Amino acid sequence: MKNGDFPEDAKNRAKKILDACKGGSVGSYSESPGLLAIREDIAAYIAKRDGHPSNASDIIMSTGASDGIKAIITLLLTGKDGSGKAGIMIPVPQYPLYSAVIAEFNAYPIRYYLNEENQWSLDVSELKHAISEARAHCVPRAIVVINPGNPTGQVLTRQNIEDVIRFAKEEGLFILADEVYQHNIYAKGSKFFSFKQVMKEMGEPYSSMELASFMSASKGFMGECGYRGGYAEVINLDPQVKLQYMKSISAKLCPPVSGQAVMDVIVNPPQPHEPSYKLFEKEKEFVLAQLREKETGICTVPGSGFGEKEGTYHFRITILPPQEELREEQADDLNTSTSSLQSVHWHHRAANTAVVSDVHKYVSEELTE
Numbered sequence: 079m080k081n082g083d084f085p086e087d088a089k090n091r092a093k094k095i096l097d098a099c100k101g102g103s104v105g106s107y108s109e110s111p112g113l114l115a116i117r118e119d120i121a122a123y124i125a126k127r128d129g130h131p132s133n134a135s136d137i138i139m140s141t142g143a144s145d146g147i148k149a150i151i152t153l154l155l156t157g158k159d160g161s162g163k164a165g166i167m168i169p170v171p172q173y174p175l176y177s178a179v180i181a182e183f184n185a186y187p188i189r190y191y192l193n194e195e196n197q198w199s200l201d202v203s204e205l206k207h208a209i210s211e212a213r214a215h216c217v218p219r220a221i222v223v224i225n226p227g228n229p230t231g232q233v234l235t236r237q238n239i240e241d242v243i244r245f246a247k248e249e250g251l252f253i254l255a256d257e258v259y260q261h262n263i264y265a266k267g268s269k270f271f272s273f274k275q276v277m278k279e280m281g282e283p284y285s286s287m288e289l290a291s292f293m294s295a296s297k298g299f300m301g302e303c304g305y306r307g308g309y310a311e312v313i314n315l316d317p318q319v320k321l322q323y324m325k326s327i328s329a330k331l332c333p334p335v336s337g338q339a340v341m342d343v344i345v346n347p348p349q350p351h352e353p354s355y356k357l358f359e360k361e362k363e364f365v366l367a368q369l370r371e372k373e374t375g376i377c378t379v380p381g382s383g384f385g386e387k388e389g390t391y392h393f394r395i396t397i398l399p400p401q402e403e404l405r406e407e408q409a410d411d412l413n414t415s416t417s418s419l420q421s422v423h424w425h426h427r428a429a430n431t432a433v434v435s436d437v438h439k440y441v442s443e444e445l446t447e
């Protein structure tokens with residue numbers, strides 16, 4: 079704190095967090111939902127983002143978003159077998175945490191397919207179809223929506239979100255809005271709307287529906303995944319259920335306090351009038367520019383890892399050539415690393431799979447023999 083190398087606003091933030099810690103150290107346990115001072119900063123961030131109030135008592139911090147998602151799914155279980163199992167609607171393709179947790183908890187996955195032909199959008203007719211098929215096998219209790227999507231990258235329109243909320247209301251479903259990629263909006267014309275904002279603006283009866291929205295320290299330009307910071311904003315929860323929720327998280331003591339501190343830095347960045355603002359903006363721009371440009375190899379994940387329609391064969395390819403090579407390729411006026419892409423493309427053709435891939439894309443063609 080006495081070191082003159084650090085700007086005063088950075089030191090003030092650190093001091094505020096340390097003062098909130100027992101014994102003035104991040105090495106002590108915090109309250110189970112997280113330090114109140116940090117939850118207040120998160121609530122202020124959400125209120126500013128959405129233009130609607132947020133309450134620190136609705137913020138439950140977690141060990142990454144994963145742990146928060148698991149904690150909410152636990153609350154939705156029926157404890158029954160067979161057709162009495164809790165049905166949780168999940169997108170296909172989806173981030174595989176959901177299918178894994180559903181399997182671990184003996185719940186029933188109600189898979190709904192995203193519409194690849196319309197940029198992986200979410201069709202309510204598909205939701206209706208999926209839920210009516212599943213009724214014989216489970217008791218539908220919740221819907222998971224990943225927005226922006228992983229692995230598909232789609233950003234839902236406000237209209238699309240309203241349609242999902244209406245559907246969830248009609249079906250009496252709890253909404254789990256996985257919004258961990260809320261800072262990763264790159265496509266022109268796309269805008270992030272939180273489920274909470276849309277629900278609030280739709281008015282009653284939608285504004286009092288139960289909702290959990292998840293956020294993480296792992297994504298965006300921060301990408302501090304190893305700190306395991308995350309939180310859920312959980313609104314309109316039945317008080318008796320909330321009581322059980324609080325009891326269950328208290329058994330885990332608390333999420334890592336260092337991860338909580340990282341989350342605070344994300345939701346409470348330097349402001350234009352503060353001394354570290356310029357440096358922060360410079361570093362942020364640098365990281366974002368690197369993310370756009372600099373990478374280190376090709377990362378391929380088979381579509382089976384995310385789920386896919388029967389008879390379709392996908393893989394997600396992220397192309398990561400070194401920055402210099404990328405520049406050379408661009409200078410040659412070639413499509414980014416066409417040669418590398420082609421080798422993967424042909425490899426898959428040889429495996430009797432027709433795949434059209436693109437940088438950071440998740441696409442396929444149906445097999446035509």
Ligand SMILES: Cc1ncc(COP(=O)(O)O)c(C=O)c1O
Pocket residue numbers: 141142143144145173175224227228256258293294295296303307308
């Ligand atoms: C859609 C989605 N949700 C949740 C998570 C989990 O994030 P965390 O590292 O905060 O547990 C990920 C991680 O990749 C993800 O892609």
